[in-house]
Amino acid sequence: MSENTFMERERALKVKGEYDVLVAGGGTAGVVAAIAAARNGANTILVERYGFLGGTMINGACSLHSYFNVYKPFPGVERKQLVKGIPSEIVDRMIEAGGCLGNIEQVRGYGYDTVITPIDHEVFKAVIVKMMEESGVKLLLHTLMVDTITEGDTVKGIIIESKSGREAILAKTVIDTTGDGDVAFRAGAECIGELQPYNVGLSFSMANVNIEKAAAFFEENGALTQLAYADKGSVKDNIARFVGQIENIDKFKGYMQKIGMMRALMTYSLHRGDLTYINSVAVSPLAELTAEEMTRAEVQVRHQLSQIVEFIKTHIPGFQDAYVSWTGNQIGIRRTRVIDCEYDITANDVENGSRFEDEIALYGFHDMGPRRNVNKGGYYGIPYRALLPKKIENLLVAGRMITSDWTAHMSTRNVVSCMAQGQAVGTAAALCSKLDISPGKLNVKTLQETLIKDGVYLEK
Ligand SMILES: Cc1cc2nc3c(=O)[nH]c(=O)nc-3n(C[C@H](O)[C@H](O)[C@H](O)COP(=O)(O)OP(=O)(O)OC[C@H]3O[C@@H](n4cnc5c(N)ncnc54)[C@H](O)[C@@H]3O)c2cc1C
Incomplete structure (x- = not known):
């Protein structure tokens, strides 16, 4: 022990449970990931530090950008709903509960975003809890993920802290949707990218x-x-x-x-x-x-x-x-740690509408519009590799912690993109735990077919 350090006492931690899929962080991407995993048959737990779900989406970002392409400034380009599946189901449920006015077209400023979907943060809190219950997700709120349990580069679970004390949870596949890459970082993943002005x-x-x-x-x-x-x-x-x-x-x-x-x-x-x-x-x-x-x-x-x-x-x-x-x-x-993944989406991908063999979602909004729209009213693909941290096994990431290029991040970090990524990682994790394989070994065709079956729009 030196003047500035203190050796914590060694102690045995209670293993709170063992799950097929563990989702750390119940925010924008995390809630969708948990529902997708549970619906695909995985015994799923969602760990969230606060007493409510929704993360940044309902704490400052409730105008959801965007389920659609930014088509209106480009004559001849058709309106297309690019993000469907669970993120779109959430909108339907919010409308039903009186917490959303639907997908609204802008009459001015549509070069920034043509269709926005504003939601009521308080109604969302109730709706999402119901959806968790219906899909059979085990919720663990008021619980902070503080460390990972690893064997070499393989994640086996996480260590949590709550009013119950310090405990462990084990899982076949772990998903990091903490926004800050807390799991990936603690597991030894590399962080890349620069910060954002007015962050x-x-x-x-x-x-x-x-x-x-x-x-x-x-x-x-x-x-x-x-x-x-x-x-x-x-x-x-x-x-x-x-x-x-x-x-x-x-x-x-x-x-x-x-x-x-x-x-x-x-x-x-x-x-x-x-x-x-x-x-x-x-x-x-x-x-x-x-x-x-x-x-x-x-x-x-x-x-x-x-x-x-x-x-x-x-x-x-x-x-x-x-x-x-x-x-x-x-x-x-808006941006803290960005995790180094097998593929790093670039500004060129966003602005020129890159498409990928392994894409798991399509997206068409750029927060830098109308100066820098996505491919003249078009869209780009988000590859599965962008959700796979390099070097670390049994771990998937989604949300604002992907995409190191700041300009590209101004697109991928938006709510609807994070939710679409969430459905992809939740589905992938369920498939991996069933097959007992690490996410890097998953057959992407199987993932894409499952996503399409579950209502995701992939244009295949
Ligand atoms: C001020 C502001 C305005 C914005 N406006 C818009 C907008 O209008 N439209 C739009 O589309 N996007 C907007 N964005 C961007 C968008 O909201 C975010 O990029 C997106 O919601 C991030 O989603 P996420 O799932 O990555 O993280 P989050 O939604 O932040 O989810 C992370 C979750 O993990 C939990 N968590 C974190 N660490 C731990 C831990 N160690 N243990 C347990 N739980 C943990 C958090 O509590 C949270 O619930 C805005 C962002 C900001 C900051």
Whole structure:
């Protein structure tokens, strides 16, 4: 023991259970992975650190980009639903539960995203729990994955910490959907790629907003860059999305730079007078993935949020009587560790619409639109190899931890892509545990056939 280290005592850990498939992280990709694995016959456990499921998707990203191609700016290109299967079933269930207005076409700003699908974060929490129960997933909430159990480069399970103490769970196949690659990293996988500017945000909701008035203000000032309508059950208020490009209004420019906020008031609304989602907070990226840096960002976003709210209540008509009704449960981080996988999706793949023999999903949205659309309204394939960490056996990864190229990541990290990847890794893991093989040995044709049988669109 030195001054700066402490030797933890050795102890025997209770093995809490043995499963065919273990999914670590019950966020965007993880919930879909768990459902897919269980439906394909695997005895599946989902481990999540919080008391709810959904991760970043319901803590700052509830306008789901996108099940469709960005076709509208390209005459002659047809509207195509690229992501179906479980991610699409979730939308149907959300509509049924009153927590989604459906797939909405933008009337303005459709060069960024033509069809968006806004969901209600609170309704999602109930819907997804029902779907877990129906598919037979064993849920373990309030549980942090802290380490891996490995034999050489083969993952055999994970070590968890919770109010029950420190325990172990064993599994034939493990899926890392922690967003940060916690499992892959602890198992010894390589991390690659650079950080993203404006990496960290905090989305929030405001109630009692006169949305028509706010949108009209941006329109009058030449700053209304995105707009979509939907039936919210109100004759007065049918605006489902508006983006007010504050930076286009000269008198506000200096202020925004001073507090470092994002250029726009990016919003969507599911209920009359309620801005369900406002995405405007932006602070500098984490220099490293540590509690100190996360704390620094957490404190900064809270300060910035107060400043933004004061600013919009004072300067933007329609917000005078509004109040903050919800904030994300923690900072939203767009990019931390990226795991080195058998294939690394490139900006060229995204922008030129690369297709792959082993593709397990198709995707057509790029967060850099309208400047950098995917292949003129087309789409690209996500290869199975992009979900296979190099060197590590019995492990699959999905979500924002793939794709080292920042420009390409601006596409692959979006919610609907993460969910589509989730269905692929969940299905693959179930097949692998049945065949008793590592994911690298799986016959991709079998995986593709199973995905198609389960409703995934693969254009085969
Ligand atoms: C501010 C912000 C706004 C965004 N806006 C949009 C948008 O409008 N539309 C869009 O499509 N995308 C948007 N994105 C991107 C998108 O939301 C994310 O990239 C995507 O949701 C990531 O999904 P994931 O499954 O990789 O991770 P997550 O959804 O974050 O899931 C990770 C899960 O793992 C859990 N976890 C983490 N570590 C552990 C551990 N050690 N043990 C147990 N559990 C653990 C977490 O609690 C979480 O539930 C936004 C992102 C941010 C940050």
